[in-house]
Amino acid sequence: MESSSRIVYVDVKYLIFTKKKAKFLEAYNQILAYVCQQLELPAENTSYDQKPGQLSLVEMLEHDLAKYKKFTVNSTNEAKLTELVLQFIEKNPGFYYEPDKYYSNAVIQSLQKNYDVRFLVYSESRAKLHLGEAILNSLFRKHHGERLPYVERILIPLDETATLEKTPFALVTFDPTIFIDVLKFTPQNIIYVNSITLETKRKLWIENEVQRYGGFAAEVARIYQLQPALEHLGDKSKGTLRVGYAFAPKKLEEMSERNFLKNSTNYTYIPIDLRCPLNREVDIVIQKVQQYRSFWDEETWKVIEKNVQALESLGKILIDPFSTLEIVMNRLVFQEKYAHAFASEHFTTKLAETNARLGTNIQVRVPKMLVINPNVQKPADVAAEATNIGLRFPAIFKIKDSSSSANSHKMAIAVSLSALEEVEASTFFKDSEHIIQELIPHDQEIHKIYAIGMDVRDKVNGSLPNITKEVLHGKDWIIVDSQKPFADQLVYEKKVPGKKHELVMPIIQLIADVTVNLFSVSIFGIDIIVDSLTGDYYLVDLNYFPGFKGIPDFVPLMERHISSIYNAKKGSQAN
Numbered sequence: 369m370e371s372s373s374r375i376v377y378v379d380v381k382y383l384i385f386t387k388k389k390a391k392f393l394e395a396y397n398q399i400l401a402y403v404c405q406q407l408e409l410p411a412e413n414t415s416y417d418q419k420p421g422q423l424s425l426v427e428m429l430e431h432d433l434a435k436y437k438k439f440t441v442n443s444t445n446e447a448k449l450t451e452l453v454l455q456f457i458e459k460n461p462g463f464y465y466e467p468d469k470y471y472s473n474a475v476i477q478s479l480q481k482n483y484d485v486r487f488l489v490y491s492e493s494r495a496k497l498h499l500g501e502a503i504l505n506s507l508f509r510k511h512h513g514e515r516l517p518y519v520e521r522i523l524i525p526l527d528e529t530a531t532l533e534k535t536p537f538a539l540v541t542f543d544p545t546i547f548i549d550v551l552k553f554t555p556q557n558i559i560y561v562n563s564i565t566l567e568t569k570r571k572l573w574i575e576n577e578v579q580r581y582g583g584f585a586a587e588v589a590r591i592y593q594l595q596p597a598l599e600h601l602g603d604k605s606k607g608t609l610r611v612g613y614a615f616a617p618k619k620l621e622e623m624s625e626r627n628f629l630k631n632s633t634n635y636t637y638i639p640i641d642l643r644c645p646l647n648r649e650v651d652i653v654i655q656k657v658q659q660y661r662s663f664w665d666e667e668t669w670k671v672i673e674k675n676v677q678a679l680e681s682l683g684k685i686l687i688d689p690f691s692t693l694e695i696v697m698n699r700l701v702f703q704e705k706y707a708h709a710f711a712s713e714h715f716t717t718k719l720a721e722t723n724a725r726l727g728t729n730i731q732v733r734v735p736k737m738l739v740i741n742p743n744v745q746k747p748a749d750v751a752a753e754a755t756n757i758g759l760r761f762p763a764i765f766k767i768k769d770s771s772s773s774a775n776s777h778k779m780a781i782a783v784s785l786s787a788l789e790e791v792e793a794s795t796f797f798k799d800s801e802h803i804i805q806e807l808i809p810h811d812q813e814i815h816k817i818y819a820i821g822m823d824v825r826d827k828v829n830g831s832l833p834n835i836t837k838e839v840l841h842g843k844d845w846i847i848v849d850s851q852k853p854f855a856d857q858l859v860y861e862k863k864v865p866g867k868k869h870e871l872v873m874p875i876i877q878l879i880a881d882v883t884v885n886l887f888s889v890s891i892f893g894i895d896i897i898v899d900s901l902t903g904d905y906y907l908v909d910l911n912y913f914p915g916f917k918g919i920p921d922f923v924p925l926m927e928r929h930i931s932s933i934y935n936a937k938k939g940s941q942a943n
Contacts, residue, residue, distance in 0.1 A: 369511035375533050376598065377520070377555070379490075379541035380504050396428060402456045403429055403449065409436050425503075426450055426496060439603040450495040456781045457565040458508045475591050482599065483537070490522035490546070497521045500577045524550065538598055545577050557601040559594065562587035562605035564616050564660055568643055568668050575644045585647065589617070589637050592624055596631045600638055608633070611930060612640040612650030616660040622915045626922050635927055642672045654891075654933045658693050658915045685937045686928065688912070696912045700803075701769075702887070706907055709882050722874050728887075730875055731904040734759065735806035740767065740792070742799060747792035750804070751785060760806045760837035765791055768801040777850045781807065783837050787844035796847060808906050809834035814864045815871055817894045818916055819880045820928035826871055827918045833860040834900060871905075881906060890929065 375546045397413050404411040414432050433439040479485050491501035501519050508517050520532060532551075539547055539555040547553040558578050562571060578585045586597040600610075613629065623629050629637040638648050642657060643664075661669060674692045695701050710732050711713055723729055736759045740750055754763075765780035782793045787805075791797060814831035817824060832854055833839055839858050840846045848857045855862045876896070883892060893914035897906050918924045 373534040373537055374484045375542065376479070376485050377488050377533075377536050377553075378485060379543075380487050380500050380519075381542050396425070398460070399425065399453060399456050400429065400432055403433075403452045403627070406452050406455075407433075407439065409438065425453055425499065428474070429453070446493075447495055450499050453499055454502050455567045457502050458579075460506075460592045475595065478595055481600075482595070486518045486520055486536075488520050488522060488541075490524055490551070492524045494523060497523060502901055508701060515549055522551065532904050538601060540594065544581070545573065548577070548581050553898055557584045557586070559586045559588055559597050559601070561589070562639070562641060563589045564614075564641070564657065565663065568664065571641060575641075575647065579647060587641060589620060590618075591622065591637060593629070596629065597639070599631050600636050603648070603843065608636045609934060610636045610638055610649060610651045612638050612646070612648060612653045614640050614642050614655040614657050616657060619656050619913070620658070620820070622917075626916060628923050628926060632927075635930070641681065642675050643668060644685065645675055646679055648683075650684065652678060652687065652930060653932070654687040654913075656693070658697050658912075659686055676867050685934055687933055688889045688891065693912050696887050696889060696892070696910055699909075700739060701736075702910050703734050703737060705886050706882070706910075709886055710734065715878070715882060717876065718878055722872075722878060726874065728871060728872055728875075729903075730872060731902075732875065732879060733904060733906050733908070735808055737803055737805040739801070739803055740797075741801050742792065742797065747789035750792050751788045754785060754788060754804065755767075760808075761785055762807045763788075763804050764807045765797055766803045766805070767796070768803055778847055779850055780845055780847050781835055781840060782845035783835060783840060784844060794847070808897055808908075809900045810906075811868050813868055814908075815869075815896040815898075816914075817876055817880070817896055818914065819883070819890075819924075819934055820925045821890050823925050823929075824873070824877060824880050825919050826873070826876065830862070831897065833858065862904065869900075869903075871896065871898070876906065879905070883910065885901070890933070891926075 375931065393414060400414055401411045403409075406616050412432075414428065417730045426446055426449050430446070431440045433449075434441055434687060434718060440615055476485075487504055489497050489504070491497050491500065491855065498521075501521060504517060504519060522532070532553075534552065535554050535556065537555070538557040538559055539553060540559045540561075544558050544560050547555070558581070560574055560578065562574070575585075584601050586601055588594055608631075613623075615623065631637060638764065640646060640648050640650065640653065642655065657672070663671075673690070676686070680686065695705075715732075719730075719732060731899065734756055738753060738757070745753075762781060762783045765782070767778070778796050779795065780794065780797065782788060782791050810831060812831050812833050814829050816827045816829055819825075837844065839860050841859055846857075848854065879896070880895065887914055891913045893911045893916075894907055895909040897908055898904070899906060921923075
């Protein structure tokens with residue numbers, strides 16, 4: 369038998385079921401329609417509403433067909449359903465997948481080049497074993513021609529004559545306990561499937577079981593994380609800076625698209641989950657889980673905060689302080705802090721000196737804003753307050769708490785103060801706390817300022833037009849939907865952004881310096897618009913660790929910054 373030092377067993381469920389629920393059910397409904405047609409039953413979409421992978425395909429079909437008197441759940445019909453699914457798969461090779469973030473031809477080929485990859489299909493039913501292998505072969509036929517994978521079929525309980533390598537280099541699976549406790553595997557390394565969306569209790573249980581087993585462990589959410597994890601477990605990370613990262617799914621996808629999180633000669637990237645104590649060997653941690661806070665209950669969040677404190681007490685280095693990131697994600701708080709900072713003597717002096725040196729006369733502001741509670745403020749009171757603070761029109765009205773309102777994506781745009789009372793009395797705003805903010809005219813251009821440590825980049829994107837009554841279909845105010853293109857809701861000629869307003873970068877650097885000093889962050893994005901009437905700069909948004917789309921040198925900038933933070937903090941710890 370081949371040396372176990374290169375054998376990697378991959379649980380086939382990892383490929384078949386790590387798919388977004390909507391896409392999975394769309395694919396499954398194709399099978400259901402085919403089966404119903406063959407059994408001469410009315411075709412309906414599935415009523416199954418659980419996460420992919422909870423049931424097998426045959427069990428899902430039994431669940432959906434049980435409502436028909438003509439169909440009875442028994443072993444004979446189970447075999448018939450299996451046969452029909454196999455027929456469908458034969459006619460529709462690879463129907464389950466288009467290459468995407470879950471399945472990657474390049475990743476599979478690279479894994480097979482570097483390791484002896486063997487796919488595991490296991491079940492208590494021989495028919496389901498056959499079905500699992502057929503699905504995998506179908507997937508390979510679609511994306512790799514006729515070159516089929518090496519498949520091991522395991523019938524539970526395990527046949528003692530099975531010629532499995534029980535101590536492979538690594539095992540990749542959804543459920544390590546099946547292999548450890550039931551199949552008596554003793555892999556050198558375990559990689560299990562995890563996600564920030566995985567139920568916290570199950571995540572903690574799996575991690576505890578893996579630690580009880582005592583092997584080295586890693587966790588992945590996407591297939592492109594597999595090879596970096598294997599390299600780390602195989603000691604290829606020795607001598608590199610080991611970067612632990614905790615990201616929500618969207619951030620993980622963004623970073624993959626930017627080719628970040630790929631191991632190199634100097635850096636190894638290791639997924640971690642802050643819901644657990646750190647059981648991975650890392651030198652520095654980068655994270656952005658705050659954006660997913662609403663998904664977890666308060667108890668889980670307290671555990672995360674406790675685990676972060678433990679990291680810091682162990683001398684582990686966090687790229688940016690965990691506590692300040694929540695402030696950054698609160699628009700009301702950070703806009704107020706910016707307003708005070710821009711009005712401070714220190715900033716105004718620095719800005720005046722910069723303007724004098726460059727021969728410019730640019731002022732830096734944040735749009736004026738009101739927070740409205742309709743339960744205590746009448747429309748007339750709001751109008752009076754807007755006048756009192758000198759709030760300019762046009763203005764935009766937005767629901768304050770985006771997580772608690774079904775209308776959170778609805779916004780109102782009003783061209784004048786006279787329309788304010790009508791907006792306040794409208795269905796969307798009369799019962800919900802909301803924000804009124806100046807909508808500064810900026811010629812359809814918004815500058816996305818990206819900062820990584822000392823490096824600052826400017827990227828120009830398209831934005832809203834300068835608002836007039838004509839743009840609002842001749843009305844004083846309208847409701848718009850932020851989830852739909854503004855060009856479909858407003859009347860204007862869309863322009864291609866082209867830096868109509870070139871920014872003065874020394875002034876942008878001043879704003880970046882203020883951001884660092886206010887929030888103790890080093891990786892962030894700020895949105896700047898240029899007032900088309902005055903030329904002044906308005907800061908309209910702040911994001912921690914944005915997507916950095918369109919920044920070609922993002923990866924080297926990040927790696928240089930990671931090293932800089934690590935070396936600086938290690939030096940201070942040594943002293």
